[in-house]
Amino acid sequence: MTAKSQTASRFVPAIFAAVLGLALITLTGHVQAAALHDAAHDVRHATGFPCH
Template sequence: MTTQTTAKTLGQSAVRTEIAAIFTVALIGLGIVFVAGHAQASALHDAAHDVRHATGFPCH
């Protein structure tokens, strides 16, 4: 009986953790879309260009 209770408690904890992770990822994603939507095109280009150089990816 205690094994079933422990498994049930662990299952509920895992679901709460999963919901919190989904909510956090959704919030970060919406933040990125909001910031990118309000930034000037040249600022986004410059940021992407700098990241490409920093990671060693040849961009031109």
């Protein structure tokens, strides 16, 4: 492996994580609080985590 490909292979996961994080923050910042709460509540029930 060349030095250039090693450097690129290190940055790809970091860039992907940054884009994913920014998208998550942007989307959750624009959704209504009730919809976000309902989605989290449904996920808790779907995974079997007690929330009541």
